[in-house]
Amino acid sequence: MHPKAIILVGGPSRGTRFRPLSLNVPKPLFPVAGKPIISHHIAALSKIEDLKEILLIGFFEDSVFSQFLQDAAREYPNLHIRYLREYQSLGTAGGLYHFRDEILRGNPEQVFVLHADVACDFPLIQMKKAHEGHRGLCTILGTKVPREVANNFGCLVAKPDTNEVLHYVEKPESFISDLISCGVYLFDCAIFDEIRKSLENKKGNVETDIYGREVFQDGNKLRLEQDLLRPLAQARKLFVYETKSFWRQIKTAGSAVPVNGLYLEQLLSTNPEKLAKNTPGGPEIVGAVYIHPTAQIDPKAKLGPNVSIGPNVFVGKGVRIRDSIILDNVDIKQNACILHAIVGWNSKVGCWSRVEGTLPAAHNSTAVTKNGLKVQSVTILGKEVTVKDEIVIRNCIVLPHKDLKQSCENEIVM
Numbered sequence: 150m151h152p153k154a155i156i157l158v159g160g161p162s163r164g165t166r167f168r169p170l171s172l173n174v175p176k177p178l179f180p181v182a183g184k185p186i187i188s189h190h191i192a193a194l195s196k197i198e199d200l201k202e203i204l205l206i207g208f209f210e211d212s213v214f215s216q217f218l219q220d221a222a223r224e225y226p227n228l229h230i231r232y233l234r235e236y237q238s239l240g241t242a243g244g245l246y247h248f249r250d251e252i253l254r255g256n257p258e259q260v261f262v263l264h265a266d267v268a269c270d271f272p273l274i275q276m277k278k279a280h281e282g283h284r285g286l287c288t289i290l291g292t293k294v295p296r297e298v299a300n301n302f303g304c305l306v307a308k309p310d311t312n313e314v315l316h317y318v319e320k321p322e323s324f325i326s327d328l329i330s331c332g333v334y335l336f337d338c339a340i341f342d343e344i345r346k347s348l349e350n351k352k353g354n355v356e357t358d359i360y361g362r363e364v365f366q367d368g369n370k371l372r373l374e375q376d377l378l379r380p381l382a383q384a385r386k387l388f389v390y391e392t393k394s395f396w397r398q399i400k401t402a403g404s405a406v407p408v409n410g411l412y413l414e415q416l417l418s419t420n421p422e423k424l425a426k427n428t429p430g431g432p433e434i435v436g437a438v439y440i441h442p443t444a445q446i447d448p449k450a451k452l453g454p455n456v457s458i459g460p461n462v463f464v465g466k467g468v469r470i471r472d473s474i475i476l477d478n479v480d481i482k483q484n485a486c487i488l489h490a491i492v493g494w495n496s497k498v499g500c501w502s503r504v505e506g507t508l509p510a511a512h513n514s515t516a517v518t519k520n521g522l523k524v525q526s527v528t529i530l531g532k533e534v535t536v537k538d539e540i541v542i543r544n545c546i547v548l549p550h551k552d553l554k555q556s557c558e559n560e561i562v563m
């Protein structure tokens with residue numbers, strides 16, 4: 150079987166919850182565990198036999214992905230990776246339909262579709278095996294989540310013996326199931342006939358643009374979930390493959406911290422040579438820590454677990470960093486402490502200062518409630534923020550280019 154793959158990368162307007170980080174980098178390219186979010190998708194896809202082509206579909210400007218595509222071509226010379234731009238947001242299935250000729254070129258039999266904003270170990274080979282063992286048109290990756298958060302996702306009710314999906318309900322109002330869709334699918338290419346059918350059902354909402362292309366009237370995008378998966382479940386053509394391994398959405402900027410930790414933990418068991426080690430005369434490393442080769446870490450610093458340090462970062466004597474992402478060119482002066490935080494590009498943290506979020510993030514949430522108010526549990530410093538010596542920044546989001554001269558807590562610093 151010869152499959153292709155699509156990564157739905159979305160577009161700029163959807164990155165608002167990812168602020169302030171999305172002001173400087175589109176979310177799909179934000180680095181977790183030392184590489185852009187979608188590089189983790191591509192690494193998993195590269196292991197599928199006979200998969201030669203990956204299409205990123207979204208509505209960012211073309212230039213956004215050009216450097217990334219050049220780097221990916223060097224890393225995966227056998228994969229053809231391209232970006233296809235929707236002229237406007239067409240919805241999660243609209244882009245698939247719009248680019249159907251590109252997708253079907255070369256007659257693939259199957260197509261993987263992956264949301265860019267999820268993190269997991271992408272058990273694609275196992276999904277493919279399961280898919281080829283049943284008569285469905287789609288196998289969807291599912292996972293169990295705590296009951297109280299299940300309604301934020303696409304919920305699945307499946308037959309336990311056959312994994313056939315009996316009901317699919319997108320973000321239901323009341324509890325239906327704790328088995329949810331992970332945003333990772335494997336479709337037979339016959340799915341394009343189903344998309345055509347659901348398009349015909351929406352016919353009243355379709356117009357033809359000046360180029361003769363079918364477009365959906367604004368607000369009537371073609372949605373993979375409601376317009377395709379739900380009817381597929383009704384027709385008994387949808388099956389679930391449940392993962393017992395980690396899975397997490399990346400919606401808010403703060404959610405990058407736990408995702409970074411999950412990918413680092415995965416590296417610890419699969420490729421520990423990519424992680425930092427304790428060496429004589431080196432800094433103290435606890436658990437899974439990634440350090441870019443160009444970063445300079447004082448031997449008296451202590452890092453980890455769950456820390457990623459980007460290129461050209463300088464970490465001074467006595468610094469303590471845990472559960473954090475430190476982006477390129479950051480300068481952390483001696484005895485500073487960074488916990489549950491993201492420190493943006495070119496920022497500076499002064500001596501003896503603390504930049505911290507108070508709690509490890511709960512499952513699929515980075516907000517905690519204090520006196521009835523929602524506060525951040527991760528502190529995020531945007532690009533080029535300066536934190537003066539001996540101050541404490543706790544549970545704050547700090548927009549780029551701010552100069553913090555006094556301590557602050559539970560604030561959005563604009």
Ligand SMILES: Nc1nc2c(ncn2[C@@H]2O[C@H](COP(=O)(O)OP(=O)(O)O[C@H]3O[C@H](CO)[C@@H](O)[C@H](O)[C@@H]3O)[C@@H](O)[C@H]2O)c(=O)[nH]1
Nearest residue numbers: 157158159206207238239240264265266302303330331332
């Ligand atoms: N190309 C393109 N991509 C899009 C568009 N709209 C969304 N996306 C991409 O599609 C993915 C899903 O985004 P949302 O539409 O925001 O859906 P959601 O709230 O994340 O929920 C979806 O994902 C959950 C798993 O993370 C599912 O549980 C849920 O059922 C649903 O499929 C993201 O990667 C997003 O960038 C679009 O118009 N065009």
